[in-house]
Amino acid sequence: MIKNFLISEKEFISIMKSCLNKNNKKITTVENRINIALAGNPNVGKSVIFNQLTGLSQTIGNWPGKTVERMEGHLKFLGHYINIVDLPGIYSLSTYSLEEIVSREYIASDELDIIINVVDATNLERNLFLTFQLLELKIPIIIAVNQMDILRKRNKEINFEYFESIFKVPVIPVVAVHGIGVHQLLEEAIELIYQQEFHPHQKEHKLKSRTHHHQSFKMKQVYEQLKSQSSFKKIFNFPDLSSLLSFGKEVEEKIELLTTSLENKTENMVKNQYPSRFLALKIIENDKEIKNLILEEGHYSEIIKISGEYRKELEDYHGEDISTIISSEIYLNINKILDEILIIKSKKDTKKETLTDMFDHITTHSIWGYVILALILIGIYLFTFIIGDFVGGKIDELYVNLSININTDSIIAKILWEGALGGFFSAVGSVLVYVIPFFLMIEILQDSGYLPRAAFLLDKFMHVLGVHGKTIITMILGFGCNVPACAGCRIMETEREKKISVALTSLVPCAATMVVVMGLVGEYLGLGYVGILFIINFLVIILVGRILNKTMPGECTELIMEMHEYRKPNTKVIMKQTWKRSREFILKSLPIIIIIGISLEVMYIFSLLDPVNFILSPITVFCLGLPAVTGVFLIYGILRKELTFALLEVLAISIGVGSVSFLLSPIQMFVFSLVTMLYIPCFTTIIMIAKQTNWKYALQISLLEITIAIIIGTLINWGYVLIISV
Amino acid sequence: MDIIDKKSIMNNNNNNSLTKCLGECEIGDELEVIKVDAGGSATQRLASLGIVPGVKIIKSRSAPFNGPIEIIVKGTKIVLGRGLVSKIIVSCNNSCNL
Structure with missing residues (x-):
């Protein structure tokens, strides 16, 4: 089967080259590249398939202008360049979350050629809900039925022949974790590209004989397609699925009426990529995005009006919300076919109390749940701190040893050495050494499936801050490093919650802040004061949450979250993910740190920092009662918070007092640490907040945090002064 | 609202089952969803997760x-915020009230 394609492809290229000998370069890139998207519910194994396919050659692409991150990877398969996009997990093609909107837009875009819809064999009913909606888009689709091994363990089987015969699209059994069936998905995709229609597998012998017969004709079509620059999916012969997809009489009537009136008007629609029936469905469902899209195209207010009447009629008739009516219809259709697709071999009772059930029970327990949560947080912190401290110490030693042998008398050498290399070493030695073990712990925590349990336990509390339980997930991530944690805030469904979540997450004391607090207050004042600092930080988080909850328009949405089963963390996956995230961190942060390191060094050499200290002195000296020199340190601290402490130490050594305790009094240490904890998210975090929301908001949050830090710092400083004087 | 009331009365009369909100049910109860009244987008999300009238659910845990x-629901564990819980009306058969 595959050989056929290879030959046909070669022939195809040679013909294309002879046709367009001057533009052959363009042809190979266009013709050879196949864009595939992986779509499916969360946690069905899309990313596992993605990793299996793209392997080490994957690249992480952040898409400009998009709020939700998508992963993109490339591979070469049977002479084709295949571009795979791993879309975020979605339950439906509605507009409940940003992820759904972004996924839907991408799927409908011209860029995409084929969707691989990954479904979980053990939860077909719910997974097929999305499949049914994807089928409405009339885009070439392959259904990958994953976790077949688990299904078979439960003495169930899937009738693939029947499955394909009613869906009329390729349905492939897959065991993604073992790579079974994964490459068949690509073979199938290439087959779809060349056939431009789907031939069921049981008729494979016919398909082979057809291939050659169709070839010259198909090539002409592909050639036409290339010339007109339109996408593959438009020329794809999508099967008629009306018997599978049509709804009950009342609903179907209305949708058909709308579809016809849309079809009469859609001829001139340019921007719109969706089939008329899908549009009709979405208009009747009152989908705002689709309604706007249609209104943009021209005078469709009439159709919108009619659809409103239809919606009301249906809602009155059924006594339900329109989304409930449509969803019920889809589930009805699914249940009609489910009994035929899913074969239950024996009805053995599989509901045995397993180890994971027990673990689930303990971690959501009303007492033990919280104890375990606390232990996990402390454990992660300790692990990160111990490893980071040890390795960081070794790297610092290396830098000091290197510095001895370098002559930094000339200005250029000073800038390069202390700015660039110093920046590089402190990035590696003070940040990376904490970040990598932290990522490792977080990956383990994520892969095990624990985090939703924390969200479950703390949902009620988080409502006080104007968000639901999912924010606790990103806040736990924030304990190690705010940057990936703020990036994780994309899981929040609404803009409002995303905004509050990034603000709260950016206030969580990260590993770098811990370095300052432990090094200063922990070392000289004792752990009790560290505890007080943490309590103040915690109260500030509550305060900011309350402020944002009050000032931001809208309401807190309720938690709707799937609680995935626990699973044994996969070492290979964890190592790979940790490395991938660390690498991304290195590639993105290191250049910025080095550039700013150089510029600050330049400012330092040309005494540009003294005016800064002078300007800041009303705040640092008068309000906070700190030495003027700390002004610059706090500026440095915006770059990386641990620098505030590191520079204090450097200063202590260079003026010959040896210990920070000679520079700062106990109260100054306390205020300095507190301000460092609160005063601003670090530079990279601010960038991430801006990326997740916008620059205006990122600056607003920074200003809010600066204000709070100054107010609290001033209160403590002056409160202390007053108490002493009394 | 008329329809729910009729339905609930019917349920009470015919099956000796009780209609109440999900929050009032005991843990371990097997329930049937009667009505989801959570407002536009939340109802939509619940529907896409299979929480639609007529579906059988089990209340398995409470924070x-x-x-x-x-x-x-349909073999999947789903966590719902307390605010939603009061907006999901379920029917409880006799066994769970004893």
């Missing part, structure tokens, strides 16, 4: 301090 509850 402390009047927190969210966990239900099992």
Whole structure:
């Protein structure tokens, strides 16, 4: 089967080259590249398939202008360049979350050629809900039925022949974790590209004989397609699925009426990529995005009006919300076919109390749940701190040893050495050494499936801050490093919650802040004061949450979250993910740190920092009662918070007092640490907040945090002064 | 609203089952969803997760301090915030009230 394609492809290229000998370069890139998207519910194994396919050659692409991150990877398969996009997990093609909107837009875009819809064999009913909606888009689709091994363990089987015969699209059994069936998905995709229609597998012998017969004709079509620059999916012969997809009489009537009136008007629609029936469905469902899209195209207010009447009629008739009516219809259709697709071999009772059930029970327990949560947080912190401290110490030693042998008398050498290399070493030695073990712990925590349990336990509390339980997930991530944690805030469904979540997450004391607090207050004042600092930080988080909850328009949405089963963390996956995230961190942060390191060094050499200290002195000296020199340190601290402490130490050594305790009094240490904890998210975090929301908001949050830090710092400083004087 | 009332009365009369909100049910109860009245987008999300009238669910867990509850729908565990719980009307057959 595959050989056929290879030959046909070669022939195809040679013909294309002879046709367009001057533009052959363009042809190979266009013709050879196949864009595939992986779509499916969360946690069905899309990313596992993605990793299996793209392997080490994957690249992480952040898409400009998009709020939700998508992963993109490339591979070469049977002479084709295949571009795979791993879309975020979605339950439906509605507009409940940003992820759904972004996924839907991408799927409908011209860029995409084929969707691989990954479904979980053990939860077909719910997974097929999305499949049914994807089928409405009339885009070439392959259904990958994953976790077949688990299904078979439960003495169930899937009738693939029947499955394909009613869906009329390729349905492939897959065991993604073992790579079974994964490459068949690509073979199938290439087959779809060349056939431009789907031939069921049981008729494979016919398909082979057809291939050659169709070839010259198909090539002409592909050639036409290339010339007109339109996408593959438009020329794809999508099967008629009306018997599978049509709804009950009342609903179907209305949708058909709308579809016809849309079809009469859609001829001139340019921007719109969706089939008329899908549009009709979405208009009747009152989908705002689709309604706007249609209104943009021209005078469709009439159709919108009619659809409103239809919606009301249906809602009155059924006594339900329109989304409930449509969803019920889809589930009805699914249940009609489910009994035929899913074969239950024996009805053995599989509901045995397993180890994971027990673990689930303990971690959501009303007492033990919280104890375990606390232990996990402390454990992660300790692990990160111990490893980071040890390795960081070794790297610092290396830098000091290197510095001895370098002559930094000339200005250029000073800038390069202390700015660039110093920046590089402190990035590696003070940040990376904490970040990598932290990522490792977080990956383990994520892969095990624990985090939703924390969200479950703390949902009620988080409502006080104007968000639901999912924010606790990103806040736990924030304990190690705010940057990936703020990036994780994309899981929040609404803009409002995303905004509050990034603000709260950016206030969580990260590993770098811990370095300052432990090094200063922990070392000289004792752990009790560290505890007080943490309590103040915690109260500030509550305060900011309350402020944002009050000032931001809208309401807190309720938690709707799937609680995935626990699973044994996969070492290979964890190592790979940790490395991938660390690498991304290195590639993105290191250049910025080095550039700013150089510029600050330049400012330092040309005494540009003294005016800064002078300007800041009303705040640092008068309000906070700190030495003027700390002004610059706090500026440095915006770059990386641990620098505030590191520079204090450097200063202590260079003026010959040896210990920070000679520079700062106990109260100054306390205020300095507190301000460092609160005063601003670090530079990279601010960038991430801006990326997740916008620059205006990122600056607003920074200003809010600066204000709070100054107010609290001033209160403590002056409160202390007053108490002493009394 | 008329329809729910009729339905609930019918349920009460015919099956001796009770209609109440999900929050009032006991843990372990097997329930049937009668009505989801959570407002536009939340109803939509619940529907896409299979929480539609007529579907059988089990209330499996409840978080402390009047927190969210966990239900099992179509073999999947789903956590719902307390605010939603009061908007889901379920019918409880006799066994769970005893």
